[in-house]
Amino acid sequence: MTVSVDPAGHGAGRIGYFTVLYDEGCPICRTAHHWLEGRAQLVPLEFVAAGSPEARRRFPGLDHAATLRDLTVITDGGLVYVSDGAWLACLWALADYRAMAERLASPRLLPAARRFIAAAAAARQATRTEDYGDVCDDRCR
Template sequence: MSADIDPAGFGSGRIGSLTVLYDEGCPICRTAHRWLESRAQLVPLRFVPAGSETARECFPGLDHSATLRDLTVIADNGLVYVSDGAWLACLWALADYRGVAERLSTPSLLPAARRFIAAASAVRQSTRAEDYGDVCDDSCR
């Protein structure tokens, strides 16, 4: 992949920014949000809580309940990435991880990347209580 094409490699044009819809009620998602935000970005990442009023206003055509189940990334050119594609898009946006994203998206490594992302998602589902985001501010870490 180069800077002239989209993270999935479909050649739809230059991406100027990515909006990441993340589950703010999930400890793994909040940690990933902080980690991504702290890294040098080649493509700016904007973080919006999934299912929030802001997300609904910015992206009225999305299934917002689905964005709470799977990480969703929307490019400024309208492309939508979900699940493993969304994780790879986030890595692709980072200065020090673009090469990793490109390698993980190759046919030989993509199946392993998908298994890893699915495992992380399963852990996320098992650690997320319905009221977690309402009662925890992560100060216990």
């Protein structure tokens, strides 16, 4: 018997790939993108800049302004994960982090995972200005 695991528990079934919409103007997001891309993937991750013409063409029904505020992951079947669900989906896609994603999604640990992700998002938003990331070369210290 084969059991397909769904990262957010919404019955996604077998997932072929994830499209990850990330803010390419944010050094934190670019770093996360490179880190995720460099890991062994059980579910392939495809990265597209949030709010880009490509993202708008591929996903016309999404609120693209919202995808710039929160990490967004779309399955090949069209399910959309946002914020903590998106982060957990990305970890779940990785060979060495799937078990951790499943533990973090458990009822006991999910509140703490959500607080951590919310804190990281708040720190990112607090430091973001209109030109945030436009002149940074990702070597900030």
